[in-house]
Structure formats: C-alpha cells, structure tokens
Amino acid sequence: MPQPSKGPRLGGSPDHQKLMLANLATSLFTHGRIHTTRAKADRLRPYAERLITKAKKGDLHNRRLIQEQIRDKDVVHRLLAEIGPFFADRPGGYTRIVKTLPRRGDNAPMAVIELVNERTASAEASQATRVAAPPTSPSGPGAEVGDTATGAAATAATIAAAESGDETSAPEVPEAEAAAAEDSATQDTASEDTTSSSADADDDVPEGMADNAAASSGLETSDSDADSDKDSDKS
Numbered sequence: 001m002p003q004p005s006k007g008p009r010l011g012g013s014p015d016h017q018k019l020m021l022a023n024l025a026t027s028l029f030t031h032g033r034i035h036t037t038r039a040k041a042d043r044l045r046p047y048a049e050r051l052i053t054k055a056k057k058g059d060l061h062n063r064r065l066i067q068e069q070i071r072d073k074d075v076v077h078r079l080l081a082e083i084g085p086f087f088a089d090r091p092g093g094y095t096r097i098v099k100t101l102p103r104r105g106d107n108a109p110m111a112v113i114e115l116v117n118e119r120t121a122s123a124e125a126s127q128a129t130r131v132a133a134p135p136t137s138p139s140g141p142g143a144e145v146g147d148t149a150t151g152a153a154a155t156a157a158t159i160a161a162a163e164s165g166d167e168t169s170a171p172e173v174p175e176a177e178a179a180a181a182e183d184s185a186t187q188d189t190a191s192e193d194t195t196s197s198s199a200d201a202d203d204d205v206p207e208g209m210a211d212n213a214a215a216s217s218g219l220e221t222s223d224s225d226a227d228s229d230k231d232s233d234k235s
Helices: 014-031 038-057 060-069 073-086 121-132 152-168 175-203 207-216 222-234
Strands: 033-037 095-099 110-115
Touching (some): 014 038, 038 060, 038 073, 038 095
Antiparallel strands (some): 033 110
C-alpha cells in the first residue's frame, strides 16, 4: 500500500498533485528556474531530482519511466541529452531553493527553485587533469612504429636524449670569459719567451769567464797541459 505524503496535498486529489508536479518539473527543465510557492518548491525538489537520476542512467527502461511522468517529448529529450550528462559527475543535489519575499495579496511564502549550473570541485579538478595530461598511445610488442612510446620506454628515451645532448653540445662561453682566457694565454706566452731568452743568455758565456771558472775548480786548459808535458821531458 503506498505511503501517503505528510501534510496537505497540492490540489484536491492525489492525481491532481501528480499532474501539478509533472507540470512544474516540465517548466523547471525547460527554463532552468521557476518562481513558485515554497510548499510547491519543497515538493518539487525530490520529484525533479529523481527524474534527473533516471536521466543520468539513460537506458531504455529509465527513458520510459520518465515518459510516463513528462509528456512533452522535447523536454524528455533535453533531460536525457543535456541535463543528465551535465550532472554525470554530481552524486546528488541537482536543484537549489532560494527564498524570496512573500507574495503580495495573500502573503504566501515564495521561493525560486533552479537547477545548479556550477560544476563540483572534484569534476573541475578531474577535467583539468585530463586536459593537462599528454595523449597516451600503446607501447610494447603490439605498438606500431609511428606510435609514441609511454611508460618505461618513454623514460629511457628521455634519458638517452639528454645524455646525447650533453655529449654533442658544447657549453657556450661568454665573451668576457673568452677575452680573459686570451689575455692570460698571451701573458703566459710572453713569460715563456722571457725565460727562454734568459736561458740562452746563460748558455752564451764569454771565454775568459769560462777559463776563470775552470781554473777555480782545479781544471786546467790545454796550454797548461802542454807546459806540464815539457817540464816532465826536461827532467
């Protein structure tokens, strides 16, 4: 036996209430928001969200269940093709009720019920991740020649490319450092020339200085050797 709803019904009979909710849901799915009494908005909210949940599934059975309550084919198509996929990442809470000023005349409490147009934070994060992720392609024994490698193959290719780039490309030297290196090379060459000239000057020793050095060291020249030979013959 069906459980009767709590509180007074909308209209005079249960059938009238069903028709009122169906018409309110049709207007809500058509325009996105409607301005009605707060009692009707509170009754319409679970009714419309159950229809959106059926539209998210989108199979033939749920389509027929929706068509039993929503008689407008254009609204059914919009519900299945646009509204359902839009809320695919949202687990619930498809509508929002905003209280407004009371109605003039009978002072009935009024409210605006509308579909939530904002995406959830998790849905936006997942979409940003999908956009930022590079396109994947198959890798392994079954991959084609033109496919981009992924996983370990891509990592190995990146490392090999980095090593080959380090070997082939020489580091660029700034102009100031190059000029300083040339100046230091010039100074080294000048000092080497000075050292070699001083060594040559030391090698070119005068004969008198050489004889004095030999005499001081106990050595004699060829003339002194000849005199000593003559003295030995006389004796």
